[in-house]
Amino acid sequence: MTELTELLADLVRIPSVGGTPHEAGIQTVLADWMRAEGLEVDLWELPLPELTAQPGFPGMEVTRERAYGLVGRLPGTGGGRSLMFNGHIDVVPPGDPATWTGDPFSGRVDGDRLYGRGACDMKGGLVSALFAIRELKRDRPRGDVLVACVAGEEDGGLGTYALLDRGWRADACVIPEPTGLAVVPANAGALTFRLRVPGTSAHASRRTAGVSAVEKFLPVFTALRELEASRNRDVDPLMRRWDIPYALEIGTVHAGDWSSSVPDLLIAEGRFGVALGESPQSAKAALETAVADACARDGWLAEHPVTVEWWGGQFLPGRNPDPAFTAALVEATGVTPEQWGAPYGSDLRLLAGAGIPTVQYGPGAIELAHAPDEYVPISEVVTASAVLARLAATHCA
Secondary structure, X not given: OHHHHHHHHHHHOOOOEOOOHHHHHHHHHHHHHHHHOOOEEEEEEOOHHHHHOOOOOOOOOOOOOOOEEEEEEEOOOOOOOOEEEEEEOOEOXXXXXXXXXXXXXXXXXXXXXXXXXXXXXXXXXXXXXXXXXXXXXXXXXXXXXXXXXXXXXXXXXXXXXXXXXXXXXXXXXXXXXXXXXXXXXXXXXXXEEEEEXXXXXXXXXXHHHOEOHHHHHHHHHHHHHHHHHHHOOOOOHHHOOOOOOOOEEEEEEEEOOOOOXXXXXXXXXXXXXXXXXXXXXXXXXXXXXXXXXXXXXXHHHHHOOOEEEEEEEEEOOEEOXXXXXXXXHHXXXXXXXXXXXXXXXXXXXXXXXXXXXXXXXXXXXXXXXXXXXXXXXXXXXXXXXXXXXXXXXHHOO
């Protein structure tokens, strides 16, 4: 347990925020650990221009000069099924450091908690997978066990998309995202959008001579809230755990360029939840129709409509295609864990879309991810590691 905690703390201390040099650098650290453990290692630089130009590329929201893929392979003794553990190494920015008790990348241990950005989402789960591989070395299963460390999950899924493009596959996969040790066989989707709301500039002292883009955004925002409510009235049973399974939120708003002028343009960017089984085309049409209807009810916007753009990460919903694999993971826990669908997007949809049965199971509560004083319970990391090892021992046999 001491070595597990030390490795997790070391990884948390690497501020591998998406798009930074540390996102690439942490892969080298992990590759060295894998080699020292005797795993076969595939570490490669991602061909970013090639990947991003492909029609199926899932989107990217930060600029990257360089990124790496990494797979460690524990070869089986022969004749068994393969299993992949897939974990992302990128983390979101820590936000205002003043909201943290200490250094956001401290890796500080307090009792059973290890603190730091990425401890919960999802370096704790990744360490669970790495130590499951270490346990499996003692009595190798017949099938191969892989651990994939991927970049760019937080802003679209670059790393897993590149992994599949390189040809890596397995007969099944577990993503040790923070699920609080629940079993999660499905994910909602999420699309990133941008609204441009037009107005007309004027001196603020004569504001009625202009049209405020801020004021014209208000009926559009109200229409989006109504759309969110209508889309969450009747949801898949897996999603009923959540008050709003398919959330629609405006994350950024920028308007105007001078305090004494009527703002002539407002740009709002947001995130739109996609329902299980829903196509992205259907989801986009629903939002575009809601915006168009709001514009039609307003004299100004009817003649100067809001435009909708789709950009950045495009997370489709996903569901494990093999209930038997979900049942195998449940059995490996040795308890009766909760089962639910996650309201956020993940790489599950890319792997399941490639025909690989995929389920999420890992340490830490999703409520702690992306939050100040993020932490993961070390005991849950240990438990998850033991469960993943048991699953591999049976699945790969």
